[in-house]
Amino acid sequence: MKICTFRKIALLTLLLIPALSGMSFGQNISVTATVDKNQLTLEDVLQLSIVIRGTQNTPPPELPSLPDFRITSAGKSSSTQYINTQRSVSITYKYRLTPMNTGAIFIGPARVRINGTTYSTKPITVEVQKPSNNATHENKAAFIETTLSSKKAYLGEQLVYSFRLFHRVEAKNLDLRLPFDKTWFNKEELGEPKTYIKVINGLQYHVQELSIALFPLKRGLIEIPSAIIELDLFQNTRNRSSRDPLSQIFRDPFGRNTQAEHKVLRSQPLSVDILPLPDGAPKGFKNLIGQFDISAELGKNDLEVGDTTTLTVTVSGRGNIKDVFVEEPDLKNQFKIYPDKPEFKQTVDNNQIRGEKIFKFALVPLEAGNKTLPKFSLPYFDSKNAQYRIAKTQAISLNIEPSSIKEELNLVRSREQDVPTTKPEIETLGTDILPIYTELDKFQNGGVYSLTFLGAGFGSPVILFVISVFIMKQQNRMKYDVAFYRRRNAYKNAHQRLKQMSEHSDSKEFARELSEILREYVGDKLNLQGKAITAEEVAVRLKESNYETRQAEETRKLLEKCETLQYAPMTQGSTKQLLGESENLIKVLEKQS
Amino acid sequence: MKLSNTISFFLFMLLTLSPTLQAEASDYLNEVVRANGLYSDKQYVESAQAYEALIHDGVRNGYLYYNLGNAYIRMGKTGPAILNYVHAQKWIPRDENLAANLKFAIQQTQDKIEPPPPGTLNILFFWVNDFNFNELVYFAIGLNFIFWVTLALSMCFPFLKIARNALLFVLLLSFVSIGVKIKSESDLKLGVVLATNVEVKSGRAVDAITLFQLHEGALVTVTDKHNDWLEVRLNDEQKGWVPQSSLGT
Known part of the structure; x- marks a missing residue:
């Protein structure tokens, strides 16, 4: 019993603890804000903790406006303590503040609203300084640098912006924010980041490099702001106490001897002077800047009218090759041209975008003769030599023979020459009636139905239905109504037995059987035990059942006669007479029933 | 016995009457063949008379009316042709040839009359x-x-x-x-103007005001009959009386 009671109390306690854990204890609620340091550099991160004691059911605190910091949530934790039967609960919200400016920064009070009451924290002031030795990176665990391929560039010329992270210790949880302004540049990725090792001042650094192609959109001096990366650096913590194995275990139970440090690294801002393109652009120039080459080749130079050959124009080079477009050649309606979708291949070679754009045209000659395809030209600005150039293809000659197929080719003209080939509508030259019908089977006299026909058509199924229902009911009654069954079969049975009787020769037996047939007939008709009733009773019952008195009396007399004859000999003639009388009597009785 | 007697009677009647019926049907079909032959020989008047005679004898068949309508078209009598096509429509309402010929015949008429809307x-x-x-x-x-x-x-x-x-x-x-x-x-009794030109009167009298004129083949709805006059209706506004002899129904 005691054990059972203990179990109940323990169970109740277990159930109550989670229920009580969320309860607030209004009289003890307090909210405090703390930071992990008051002085930091731009490379450091400030951790702000807001602890709410006395309750755990609270909304997140409302932080003050902090324009000098970038704020990220670092999660929340709750705690419950029991000290001398006193229970205390708290919840801690943590934030990571990344400084964006230097100087004394004031962190205003954070507010929490609990049960209608607003609790505020005390304000905090922190000092943010510039990081020391910013220029040299000497002996630093990690630093970043950004470079630009050129300090001067023409509008639309490709610039390569490179970001490099150098780190001597393990770096994790990297969060990179590269400066980019859509109004000044078009941006294009230059492949996956590269990783390599570089030695600086005898120290080995792991380098992660990311490059981006920038295409200036506006002219003028542009300042590219600092790139910022946030990361966790894991540094070894070997010191004097590292010799003590116990302290190592307590510091890191897995024995890794590392300590994580969250850092914010900033690069120096960069500037670039964007120059306008010089005057004197050639005709057809479409802001292609770089170095380009163009070539053209034909699938086959000897062909017949109606054959197909492919003209391939390839533009390759360095620069904004994606923007290259080669128009359909003007072949003066000598060829039908089917342009294909251009293919574009891009490669990054030594942080420079190189590419190839292929234009294909299927040509179908429309007439025979020696033809020369015109040259393709591509005007562009050579940024390396600061001058306009025009890349050109060689002229291509081809020999077109008449078609060897005799049938006239149904060639479709180019779009500009498309002539609507609508077929003429069929002209109605005359109208007439359709011919007469001559199939004789169609000429059956329809006429109008007579009432007899309609009556038979609609009435006969009803009559048939009534008859079939009557028959079904009769059959059903024959199964279950014994009196009905006997009455219906009385004449049939009596008639059959009378027919069989003529063969009997013994007069006594004849009279007895005849008497039995008559009484059984009356018994079946009146649902009585026929064998057991007397001639007198038969007459009485027949009269009661509305049979005529005369027939009832005749029946009685016939039965009495049969009984008398059972004890007196009969002649052959009297037997037949008696049989005839019996048959007639049964017929008469049957009619009256 | 009674049932067998009844069956015997019906069999007797059937055997007795069948040859008679067959003979009548055979005569009728022979007459149809003759009328069709006359039509094929372009003797349209005789052909129409033969068809009319069959109809007069009580034959009711949509194709017979159709052929008669064709004969009248060939004779240039649009009114009787349309009337017979309308009669044919009662018997063979789904026949495409009939619809086409009726449309053709109506196109030959002078009056443009919208068909009455269905009820x-x-x-x-x-x-x-x-x-x-x-x-x-x-x-x-x-x-x-x-x-x-x-x-x-x-x-x-x-x-x-x-x-x-x-x-x-x-x-x-x-x-x-x-x-x-x-x-x-x-x-909805449809009537067809058979006369070349008929005046639709405001009343049942020759001297009544002429409301409008109809021409041969015009399809009208007959709404009333009084002695030898028929009330015809084209739409809610146009209706009047015409002599019965000028209209086929």
Whole structure:
């Protein structure tokens, strides 16, 4: 019993603890804000903790406006303590503040609203300084640098912006924010980041490099702001106490001897002077800047009218090759041209975008003769030599023979020459009636139905239905109504037995059987035990059942006669007479029933 | 004995009457063949007379009316042609040739008259216009037979009750369709102007005001009859009286 009671109390306690854990204890609620340091550099991160004691059911605190910091949530934790039967609960919200400016920064009070009451924290002031030795990176665990391929560039010329992270210790949880302004540049990725090792001042650094192609959109001096990366650096913590194995275990139970440090690294801002393109652009120039080459080749130079050959124009080079477009050649309606979708291949070679754009045209000659395809030209600005150039293809000659197929080719003209080939509508030259019908089977006299026909058509199924229902009911009654069954079969049975009787020769037996047939007939008709009733009773019952008195009396007399004859000999003639009388009597009785 | 006697009587009647009926049918078909032959020989007047004679003898057949209409077209009598096509439509309402020839004949007429709009019942029972009266009756008789058989069977097989109820619904619908057909044919009597030109009068008198004129082949709705005058109606505004002799119905 005691054990059972203990179990109940323990169970109740277990159930109550989670229920009580969320309860607030209004009289003890307090909210405090703390930071992990008051002085930091731009490379450091400030951790702000807001602890709410006395309750755990609270909304997140409302932080003050902090324009000098970038704020990220670092999660929340709750705690419950029991000290001398006193229970205390708290919840801690943590934030990571990344400084964006230097100087004394004031962190205003954070507010929490609990049960209608607003609790505020005390304000905090922190000092943010510039990081020391910013220029040299000497002996630093990690630093970043950004470079630009050129300090001067023409509008639309490709610039390569490179970001490099150098780190001597393990770096994790990297969060990179590269400066980019859509109004000044078009941006294009230059492949996956590269990783390599570089030695600086005898120290080995792991380098992660990311490059981006920038295409200036506006002219003028542009300042590219600092790139910022946030990361966790894991540094070894070997010191004097590292010799003590116990302290190592307590510091890191897995024995890794590392300590994580969250850092914010900033690069120096960069500037670039964007120059306008010089005057004197050639005709057809479409802001292609770089170095380009163009070539053209034909699938086959000897062909017949109606054959197909492919003209391939390839533009390759360095620069904004994606923007290259080669128009359909003007072949003066000598060829039908089917342009294909251009293919574009891009490669990054030594942080420079190189590419190839292929234009294909299927040509179908429309007439025979020696033809020369015109040259393709591509005007562009050579940024390396600061001058306009025009890349050109060689002229291509081809020999077109008449078609060897005799049938006239149904060639479709180019779009500009498309002539609507609508077929003429069929002209109605005359109208007439359709011919007469001559199939004789169609000429059956329809006429109008007579009432007899309609009556038979609609009435006969009803009559048939009534008859079939009557028959079904009769059959059903024959199964279950014994009196009905006997009455219906009385004449049939009596008639059959009378027919069989003529063969009997013994007069006594004849009279007895005849008497039995008559009484059984009356018994079946009146649902009585026929064998057991007397001639007198038969007459009485027949009269009661509305049979005529005369027939009832005749029946009685016939039965009495049969009984008398059972004890007196009969002649052959009297037997037949008696049989005839019996048959007639049964017929008469049957009619009256 | 009684049943066998009845069957014997019917067999006797059938055997006695069949040759008579067959002979009559044979004569009728011979006459049709003759009339068709006359038409093929372009003796349209004689052909039309032969067709008319058959119709006068009580033959009612849509194709006969159609052929007669064709004969009248060939004779240049648009009015009688349209009248016979309209008669044919009662018997063969789905015949495409008939619709085409009627359209052709109406195009030959002088008056542009819009056909009368279908009534509400005809819209609701839209299928009625696609069947002639005989077809509707045949359908109802067949359905009636199936229904009563199903009713009898459903007494032994209860699962047939759904079929029985569905058949009852369709049977009732077919009866209503027959009623709608009778009503629409009695209400909407079409008449065709047979005279070359007929004056539609405001009253039943020759000296009444002439409201408008109709020409041969014009299809009108006959709304009333009084002695030798017929009231005809083109639309809500145009109606009047014409002599019965000038109109075919």
